[in-house]
Amino acid sequence: MTKPITITVGVLALQGGVVEHLNLLRKAASHVQSSPPESTADNLQFTFTEVRTAPQLAQCDALIIPGGESTTMAIVARRLGLLDPLREFVKVQHKPVWGTCAGLVMLAEQAAATKQGGQELIGGLGVKVLRNRYGTQMQSFVAGLDLGFLGPGQEPFRAVFIRAPVVEAVIGEDGAAGSGVEGGKGAPVEVLGVYYRGEGQQQQEAGTGKGDIVAVRQGNVFGTSFHPELTDDVRIHVWWLRQVVDSLRHGKLVVNGA
Numbered sequence: 001m002t003k004p005i006t007i008t009v010g011v012l013a014l015q016g017g018v019v020e021h022l023n024l025l026r027k028a029a030s031h032v033q034s035s036p037p038e039s040t041a042d043n044l045q046f047t048f049t050e051v052r053t054a055p056q057l058a059q060c061d062a063l064i065i066p067g068g069e070s071t072t073m074a075i076v077a078r079r080l081g082l083l084d085p086l087r088e089f090v091k092v093q094h095k096p097v098w099g100t101c102a103g104l105v106m107l108a109e110q111a112a113a114t115k116q117g118g119q120e121l122i123g124g125l126g127v128k129v130l131r132n133r134y135g136t137q138m139q140s141f142v143a144g145l146d147l148g149f150l151g152p153g154q155e156p157f158r159a160v161f162i163r164a165p166v167v168e169a170v171i172g173e174d175g176a177a178g179s180g181v182e183g184g185k186g187a188p189v190e191v192l193g194v195y196y197r198g199e200g201q202q203q204q205e206a207g208t209g210k211g212d213i214v215a216v217r218q219g220n221v222f223g224t225s226f227h228p229e230l231t232d233d234v235r236i237h238v239w240w241l242r243q244v245v246d247s248l249r250h251g252k253l254v255v256n257g258a
């Protein structure tokens, strides 16, 4: 029998929607284990854990940065000495990371200043984000998104937007550290989700209309403006865990226990 592969996935637990991600990750894991990526059958294990310290981060093969308030998250991370280890995790070790909402802001290379002085970011995604694109908490909304990366013929994903950022501009490979496992030249920035505000489904399908970029990936770094963890729809978590497994198997990364 082959040795089990245990993948440790952390959720940064300084502030924000931590428990919700952990719950959905656990559900997603059982989906991934019941139809595992090829060659990991029977021996794929996941451990999910909260991350508050650099040693806890070092145990992780992949990380989720949840929604919340990115300014607060950055201040707390700085105080705990976590900002540099997080940058190392994302930009030097190129481990898979997913940021939701405030997490997307943290992973952007640039954020359009909404306050004087700006804020500290982790970076890794070659994009510039615009914070609070749709206004205040009161203007929160749910919208059906067609997310092609989930596969053909999928139902729209009911995306929850709460003081959500959007990707205002793709800076590209040069703006970020690059996310290819090999290092060096960065991976391209891929737009994986667009929200067409007040526009019809037909325009979405035709790819017309301007729309806001609300899901983006560059190599191992993935970001969404919205909060899949606040729904019981497990599809994006399942997709991401599969990406994590693939990346760890095909990249030159060390997997705990492998």
Ligand SMILES: NC(=O)CC[C@H](N)C(=O)O
Pocket: 066, 067, 068, 069, 070, 071, 100, 101, 102, 103, 105, 131, 132, 162, 163, 164, 165
């Ligand atoms: N729901 C959220 O995560 C809101 C993000 C928040 N507006 C920020 O900029 O950090």
